[in-house]
Amino acid sequence: MTKTRVTARAHTNIALIKYWGKRDTELFLPMNSSLSLTLDEFYTDTTVSLIEGNSDQFVLNGELQEIKEINKISQFIDLFRKVAGHQSAIKVESTNHVPTAAGLASSASAFAALGTALNELFELNFDQTTLSTFVRQGSGSATRSIFGGFVEWQMGTKSDGSDSCANKIDNADWNIAMLTIPVNTGKKEISSREGMKLTVETSPFYPAWVEQAGKDLITIKEAISQRDFIRLGEITEANGMKMHGTMLGATPPFSYWEPLTVKVLQRIREIRGLGLPCYYTMDAGPNVKVICQANQADQIKQLLDDTFPNNPTIISGVGRDAYILSAE
Structure with missing residues (x-):
């Protein structure tokens, strides 16, 4: 060396x-x-x-x-x-x-x-x-x-x-950005590894999740190859929510969501209704991520920050x- x-x-x-x-x-x-x-x-x-x-x-x-x-x-x-x-x-x-x-x-x-x-x-x-x-x-x-x-x-x-x-x-x-709304950046009570293990071992929803994830992968790759942002966002949002659904079927049931998480998701749907395409996803934690078009990221951030001034949204590029x- x-x-x-x-x-x-x-x-x-x-x-x-x-x-x-x-x-x-x-x-x-x-x-x-x-x-x-x-x-x-x-x-x-x-x-x-x-x-x-x-x-x-x-x-x-x-x-x-x-x-x-x-x-x-x-x-x-x-x-x-x-x-x-x-x-x-x-x-x-x-x-x-x-x-x-x-x-x-x-x-x-x-x-x-x-x-x-x-x-x-x-x-x-x-x-x-x-x-x-x-x-x-x-x-x-x-x-x-x-x-x-x-x-x-x-x-x-x-x-x-x-x-x-x-x-x-x-x-x-091709005009892609991601917003992060930090609902809670403290350490999680249930680690990702613990959550995964419990879900795989006990949730009856899990086998269906694996099957559907394979189908979602095929369709999102098609959307990316066609640069179809709307389809990309729809698949992203649906896949993330299905993953979190498997946790509710675990024994014991658990969730990473917090009350503010639910409010953020609702606000994103409202913003989408205003004609600004944006779609949420969440990993194993309460924080919400939003995929959007880069040229609309500042506008969406402002709408979110106006609603949640104590949880300022962070814009990420690629x-x-x-x-x-x-x-x-």
């Missing part, structure tokens, strides 16, 4: 066709394929450095992490060390420019940035698709944050996960591929 310190940046993504449930919890293999939009507003910067000793270090947002979190990061780094044939201890310094554990996909950008940095540090020269199979083992949605634009995560069929990977399907350079900021 010729490098000793590398910094990388990766952007978050919001799934339009949701990933919800694993068929293999060790390799993070999904029950269904998914599709997302990468956002430029939220991202993670991660620096990896070679250090002396036998123990890794992990600093998140300026705070040294506890041993449990360090062990999790070490296991992820081991994936790269094994291929590289190096046992060097690594210091990871990561800054999330997105609230952690609040349903805003911070884990996706975090592991995509870490994997991108390690790929460069260890000089592995993985292409993006191969790299996506590695970062998947830190966070499933990180698979998609390797790429910008509209990204498909193919579930794959192989038991070793080698074909469960992501690919960019469109640059999304994010780029994960990339190296510096290497030395």
